[in-house]
Amino acid sequence: MELTATTTIRRPARDVYAFWRRLENLPTFMCHLDEVRVTGERTSHWTASAPFDRTVEWDAEITDEVPEEFVGWRSTGDADVPNAGRVRFAPAPDGVSMEVHVVLVYDIPGGPLGKAVARYFGEEPHQQLDDDLRRLKQVLETGEVVRSDGAPWGKRARKEFPQRPAQPLSAEEVEELAKEARA
Amino acid sequence: MRANTWAGRNRVEVRDVPDPTILNSRDAIVRVTSTAICGSDLHLVDGYVPTMQDGDVMGHEFMGEVVEVGSGVDPSRLRVGDRVVVPFPIACGACAACTAELYSCCENSNPNAGIAEKMFGHPVAGIFGYSHLTGGFAGGQAQYARVPFADVGPLKIESELSDEQVLFLSDILPTGYMGAEMCDIQPGDVVAVWGAGPVGQLAMDSARLLGAAEVIAIDREPYRLRMAEEAGHTVVDFEEVDVRSRLLELTGGRGPDKCIDAVGLEATHGSTPIGAYDRIKQAVRSETDRPHALRQAILSCRSGGVVSVIGVYGGLIDKFPAGAWMNRSITLRTGQCHVQRYMEPLLRLIEQGELDPTRVITHTLPLEQAPYGFEIFKNKREDCEKVVLKP
Numbered sequence: 012m013e014l015t016a017t018t019t020i021r022r023p024a025r026d027v028y029a030f031w032r033r034l035e036n037l038p039t040f041m042c043h044l045d046e047v048r049v050t051g052e053r054t055s056h057w058t059a060s061a062p063f064d065r066t067v068e069w070d071a072e073i074t075d076e077v078p079e080e081f082v083g084w085r086s087t088g089d090a091d092v093p094n095a096g097r098v099r100f101a102p103a104p105d106g107v108s109m110e111v112h113v114v115l116v117y118d119i120p121g122g123p124l125g126k127a128v129a130r131y132f133g134e135e136p137h138q139q140l141d142d143d144l145r146r147l148k149q150v151l152e153t154g155e156v157v158r159s160d161g162a163p164w165g166k167r168a169r170k171e172f173p174q175r176p177a178q179p180l181s182a183e184e185v186e187e188l189a190k191e192a193r194a
Numbered sequence: 195m196r197a198n199t200w201a202g203r204n205r206v207e208v209r210d211v212p213d214p215t216i217l218n219s220r221d222a223i224v225r226v227t228s229t230a231i232c233g234s235d236l237h238l239v240d241g242y243v244p245t246m247q248d249g250d251v252m253g254h255e256f257m258g259e260v261v262e263v264g265s266g267v268d269p270s271r272l273r274v275g276d277r278v279v280v281p282f283p284i285a286c287g288a289c290a291a292c293t294a295e296l297y298s299c300c301e302n303s304n305p306n307a308g309i310a311e312k313m314f315g316h317p318v319a320g321i322f323g324y325s326h327l328t329g330g331f332a333g334g335q336a337q338y339a340r341v342p343f344a345d346v347g348p349l350k351i352e353s354e355l356s357d358e359q360v361l362f363l364s365d366i367l368p369t370g371y372m373g374a375e376m377c378d379i380q381p382g383d384v385v386a387v388w389g390a391g392p393v394g395q396l397a398m399d400s401a402r403l404l405g406a407a408e409v410i411a412i413d414r415e416p417y418r419l420r421m422a423e424e425a426g427h428t429v430v431d432f433e434e435v436d437v438r439s440r441l442l443e444l445t446g447g448r449g450p451d452k453c454i455d456a457v458g459l460e461a462t463h464g465s466t467p468i469g470a471y472d473r474i475k476q477a478v479r480s481e482t483d484r485p486h487a488l489r490q491a492i493l494s495c496r497s498g499g500v501v502s503v504i505g506v507y508g509g510l511i512d513k514f515p516a517g518a519w520m521n522r523s524i525t526l527r528t529g530q531c532h533v534q535r536y537m538e539p540l541l542r543l544i545e546q547g548e549l550d551p552t553r554v555i556t557h558t559l560p561l562e563q564a565p566y567g568f569e570i571f572k573n574k575r576e577d578c579e580k581v582v583l584k585p
């Protein structure tokens with residue numbers, strides 16, 4: 012399965028590239044990622060959880076990159092869901108913004124895990140990546156993922172519909188949010 | 195705290211809800227001193243805006259005192275104790291739309307942008323108290339409100355003006371003004387305004403301020419037409435006369451040079467068959483909006499004129515007079531108001547006495563009586579034009 016998405020961010024190439032290249036940042040806006048741990052100059056360890064009903068982990072390596080232009084990566088070893096990705100940064104015609112073009116490729120296995128993955132991505136799998144890039148844009152342009160009372164959970168927004176009512180959070184919910192922020 | 199909430203179609207209810215807290219670092223919490231009921235709220239109550247949920251706090255027109263600010267709010271912009279009017283669109287100030295002063299199209303302020311995009315093709319900004327489609331933000335018909343991007347939107351009021359004089363900078367004054375500004379009014383222009391609700395009235399005053407030779411108000415509520423007449427505008431009762439013929443009569447057969455639709459998707463159309471057509475289609479949801487005022491404006495406008503749409507539309511319309519629009523070189527302009535763009539200049543005009551938005555206020559009620567306020571505003575009882583609520 013191949014997913015593509017694109018967005019335009021009003022920040023210089025240097026900043027957008029640097030943010031993405033610090034792979035630990037990816038889980039702050041990518042819905043399915045729990046953690047990315049950098050293990051070497053080009054290697055990293057990725058953890059994805061909730062969506063698959065179980066934790067999926069894999070090692071990845073940067074396959075090629077040109078600073079401020081693109082980064083390519085792919086999973087290594089025998090990953091449960093072999094995958095690869097590529098992000099390309101291109102100056103927008105306005106002279107101040109950067110276009111971000113992302114391609115993710117998943118090699119969906121057979122069996123129950125494959126089914127779970129397919130179910131997770133749903134009928135319009137690209138939407139998830141669209142939302143991820145919207146959050147990336149929020150973080151880079153405004154400093155953080157935007158929260159509302161109806162959708163306070165950041166990455167979980169689309170999954171929860173109907174949402175909680177658009178009224179302030181209870182003390183317990185505020186505590187839960189603080190816990191997530193600390194994690 | 196107490197807050198006015200949506201409780202299903204045709205029901206609002208003042209309930210206890212938790213107090214708001216800071217959720218993003220650029221938030222502020224405002225203790226609301228005055229808030230208002232808007233024609234846009236009626237679209238929610240009447241069930242024409244999808245994704246409302248039971249318990250949603252309503253209200254997008256409010257002002258008050260800053261009681262808390264997040265760590266990311268620049269103290270030179272906003273501090274605890276400041277008295278502020280809050281614009282209804284939530285805008286980040288940093289994206290391409292905000293940089294172009296198109297604040298109601300902010301690309302970052304709607305956490306439900308993905309859902310809005312499905313409906314509108316592109317996402318729209320977050321709006322207080324205006325469904326989950328525009329973000330699911332709790333509104334300002336409450337004792338307190340959380341204001342995101344508090345360093346961008348809120349306008350500090352440092353003079354002695356009363357709440358009533360400045361409250362409408364949150365929405366209806368900038369909206370009416372933008373409606374008139376989009377008309378690109380030239381000396382000698384006749385401007386016709388459909389809808390003599392609060393938005394229409396302020397569009398009329400703005401049109402005159404921007405140089406219109408004559409302003410015509412179209413509605414069917416006698417007390418609303420009287421209010422427009424008292425402000426010096428010419429009136430047309432659409433229940434009594436054929437609007438297009440009357441407008442031609444009033445303009446020597448030319449038609450108004452500029453037309454403003456301040457009615458939106460719930461227009462009434464006397465008792466003609468086309469009215470029934472739209473009502474039925476809207477009831478079965480195969481047409482979501484009833485666009486009588488818009489159609490009439492396009493058909494009445496002089497060739498080469500401008501039709502400026504500030505009445506809210508949410509979905510699809512039928513029988514759009516594309517032929518009249520295209521063949522007669524009519525320009526259509528529209529938008530949710532980019533309130534932040536207009537707040538400061540309009541505050542100056544209020545201070546100078548050039549505009550007096552208080553003229554539309556007919557009722558001031560405690561927040562607890564919000565359901566009653568909605569009832570009289572919606573059903574045009576007690577000559578209700580604009581309700582201000584005091585939490």
Ligand SMILES: NC(=O)c1ccc[n+]([C@@H]2O[C@H](COP(=O)([O-])OP(=O)(O)OC[C@H]3O[C@@H](n4cnc5c(N)ncnc54)[C@H](O)[C@@H]3O)[C@@H](O)[C@H]2O)c1
Pocket residue numbers: 232233234235236237365366369388389390391392393394412413414415418432456457458459460461462463486487503504505506529530531
């Ligand atoms: N663009 C924006 O940013 C923005 C902001 C605020 C309000 N609005 C919209 O502006 C519109 C007016 O708001 P309001 O608070 O004045 O509402 P309102 O409901 O008080 O006023 C609407 C008026 O239109 C009249 N009307 C109905 N059908 C008509 C017709 N066919 N011809 C002429 N008049 C007709 C009604 O009698 C009523 O007086 C609403 O759609 C509201 O959602 C838009």
Ligand SMILES: [Zn+2]
Pocket residue numbers: 232233234235254255282365366
């Ligand atoms: Zn309003």
Ligand SMILES: [Zn+2]
Pocket residue numbers: 285286287288289290291292299300301302303
């Ligand atoms: Zn913005």
